[in-house]
Amino acid sequence: MRTAYRVETVRAAEAALMARLPDGALMQRAAAGLAGACATILGRVYGARVVVLAGSGDNGGDALYAGARLARRGAGVSAVLLGARAHEGGLAALTRAGGRVADDPFAVLARADLVLDGITGIGGRGGLRPDAVPVVRAARGSDAVVVAVDLPSGVAADTGAVDGEAVRADATVTFGAYKPGLLVDPAREYAGAVRLVDIGLGPHLPSVPELEALQHADVARLLPVPRVESDKYRRGVVGVVAGSARYPGAAVLAVAGALRGGAGAVRYVGPAGQAVLARYPETLVHAGPPGRAGRVQAWAIGPGLGDTPGVDEVLESDVPVLVDADGLRLLDPAAVRARTAPTLLTPHAGEAAALLGVARDDVEARRLDAVRELAARYGATVLLKGSTTLVADPRGDLPVRVNPTGTGWLATAGSGDVLSGLAGSLLAAGLAARDAASAAAYLHGLAARRAARGAPVAAHDVADALPGAWRDVIG
Numbered sequence: 001m002r003t004a005y006r007v008e009t010v011r012a013a014e015a016a017l018m019a020r021l022p023d024g025a026l027m028q029r030a031a032a033g034l035a036g037a038c039a040t041i042l043g044r045v046y047g048a049r050v051v052v053l054a055g056s057g058d059n060g061g062d063a064l065y066a067g068a069r070l071a072r073r074g075a076g077v078s079a080v081l082l083g084a085r086a087h088e089g090g091l092a093a094l095t096r097a098g099g100r101v102a103d104d105p106f107a108v109l110a111r112a113d114l115v116l117d118g119i120t121g122i123g124g125r126g127g128l129r130p131d132a133v134p135v136v137r138a139a140r141g142s143d144a145v146v147v148a149v150d151l152p153s154g155v156a157a158d159t160g161a162v163d164g165e166a167v168r169a170d171a172t173v174t175f176g177a178y179k180p181g182l183l184v185d186p187a188r189e190y191a192g193a194v195r196l197v198d199i200g201l202g203p204h205l206p207s208v209p210e211l212e213a214l215q216h217a218d219v220a221r222l223l224p225v226p227r228v229e230s231d232k233y234r235r236g237v238v239g240v241v242a243g244s245a246r247y248p249g250a251a252v253l254a255v256a257g258a259l260r261g262g263a264g265a266v267r268y269v270g271p272a273g274q275a276v277l278a279r280y281p282e283t284l285v286h287a288g289p290p291g292r293a294g295r296v297q298a299w300a301i302g303p304g305l306g307d308t309p310g311v312d313e314v315l316e317s318d319v320p321v322l323v324d325a326d327g328l329r330l331l332d333p334a335a336v337r338a339r340t341a342p343t344l345l346t347p348h349a350g351e352a353a354a355l356l357g358v359a360r361d362d363v364e365a366r367r368l369d370a371v372r373e374l375a376a377r378y379g380a381t382v383l384l385k386g387s388t389t390l391v392a393d394p395r396g397d398l399p400v401r402v403n404p405t406g407t408g409w410l411a412t413a414g415s416g417d418v419l420s421g422l423a424g425s426l427l428a429a430g431l432a433a434r435d436a437a438s439a440a441a442y443l444h445g446l447a448a449r450r451a452a453r454g455a456p457v458a459a460h461d462v463a464d465a466l467p468g469a470w471r472d473v474i475g
């Protein structure tokens with residue numbers, strides 16, 4: 001499991017650790033890790049041309065000390081000082097090691113092999129200041145590899161927001177702990193490949209992080225496995241309420257996902273039964289309404305539903321309910337809050353914006369805030385779809401989960417329908433809403449990567465690739 005912590009938590013842990021260490025020891029650990037990562041990227045340090053962009057704080061200090069280490073190994077290191085002052089110790093170390101302050105920043109940047117972005121780290125506020133913007137653009141426009149120190153300067157560490165201009169790095173070397181902005185878009189995209197340097201913070205960090213990203217082993221522990229005493233009913237029946245005369249395909253895709261999610265049977269309820277049976281004869285179909293369709297252990301309702309009623313009825317049931325797509329349009333927060341069984345909402349950014357009464361761009365810019373706000377307002381688990389899918393629990397003291405497996409190839413019509421069916425099936429199999437949502441997003445992303453392998457995929461390809469993704473996860 002990867003975890004991320006907020007700035008104030010990281011600072012508190014740093015303070016606790018620093019109290020036990022000699023002055024400056026922590027910065028030296030950071031600088032050593034940073035220089036080592038740069039050496040790996042460069043391959044050959046001797047003769048390499050390195051430019052350090054140094055802001056006025058400790059982030060600049062890390063970068064300058066790392067520059068000094070590289071200079072001692074034979075790199076030609078120039079510093080570009082941005083801000084009213086420079087980290088004294090770092091600048092002195094760099095000068096002692098043979099580095100120099102650049103007379104002409106643009107000339108050194110044009111010839112650089114590697115640029116260290118040490119303008120701001122966790123102390124930065126807002127986007128880059130105007131003096132830094134042309135320098136950062138020149139760095140980006142050169143052939144140099146851009147390595148961000150702790151965070152790409154200009155991104156918000158705690159939220160992943162990018163207000164204004166920020167450094168687009170090829171790689172980020174972060175210290176002590178991931179920060180939420182390194183895992184959540186839009187900032188995540190600015191960070192490139194992220195490498196964590198251990199500076200000994202671990203024992204001083206709280207056990208509950210702000211954010212967590214599951215990995216194969218974590219998901220493997222969540223996935224349901226049939227046992228000797230299992231039968232199709234004990235494995236769980238998932239009810240899929242989806243599709244309409246206008247969108248019969250949504251029903252087929254949601255069922256396709258549900259059949260690969262671990263439930264023992266899939267009960268389809270709605271007007272697209274023929275289309276569903278033609279593709280998946282193993283489905284139990286019923287014309288509806290859901291209350292008459294027979295017992296299920298969880299409902300997934302919404303994909304392609306159009307104006308077909310049913311959401312209110314399903315919300316009144318005492319089993320877990322997933323609401324997606326059209327089902328989200330007329331959702332009554334009071335009805336959701338009144339439920340005793342778990343509810344899982346799976347909006348994309350546009351649907352989340354409508355539920356919150358804000359613009360879609362606001363949700364995209366502050367995904368972490370949006371998903372938390374929705375979970376709190378509806379008293380439901382919320383899976384916010386998108387390039388870094390997030391899952392928030394209504395219990396605000398649990399970490400938000402961020403899915404690391406997503407791929408842009410998933411941005412194809414109907415892939416969300418597959419996800420609904422899959423997550424609903426995991427709910428029926430007995431997973432808690434938060435686990436069902438995060439395991440489904442994880443498998444869904446992996447399946448898309450497997451199916452795509454660099455080429456476009458259709459939603460049904462993603463569904464077909466789910467068993468392979470499942471096998472990858474359980475190893």
Ligand SMILES: NC(=O)C1=CN([C@@H]2O[C@H](COP(=O)(O)OP(=O)(O)OC[C@H]3O[C@@H](n4cnc5c(N)ncnc54)[C@H](OP(=O)(O)O)[C@@H]3O)[C@@H](O)[C@H]2O)[C@@H](O)CC1
Nearest residue numbers: 014026027030057058059120121122123124125127129150
């Ligand atoms: N704590 C530790 O033990 C360890 C910390 N470590 C390192 O320290 C970093 C944190 O250092 P920090 O606290 O000095 O803040 P930092 O990110 O350098 O920026 C602060 C200065 O930048 C300025 N500024 C603000 N916004 C700006 C903007 N938009 N554009 C331009 N400038 C802007 C503002 O100065 P101002 O110009 O306003 O006076 C502010 O004072 C952390 O990320 C990690 O790298 C590691 O060595 C491990 C041990």
Ligand SMILES: Nc1ncnc2c1ncn2[C@@H]1O[C@H](COP(=O)(O)OP(=O)(O)O)[C@@H](O)[C@H]1O
Nearest residue numbers: 385386387406407408410411413414415416417
């Ligand atoms: N840029 C992206 N990167 C990764 N995943 C994405 C991206 N855009 C969309 N997705 C994923 O694709 C799926 C699209 O679902 P949705 O928006 O409901 O589409 P539809 O309604 O057509 O099925 C979601 O799982 C979402 O997380």
Ligand SMILES: [K+]
Nearest residue numbers: 117120149153
């Ligand atoms: K930085």
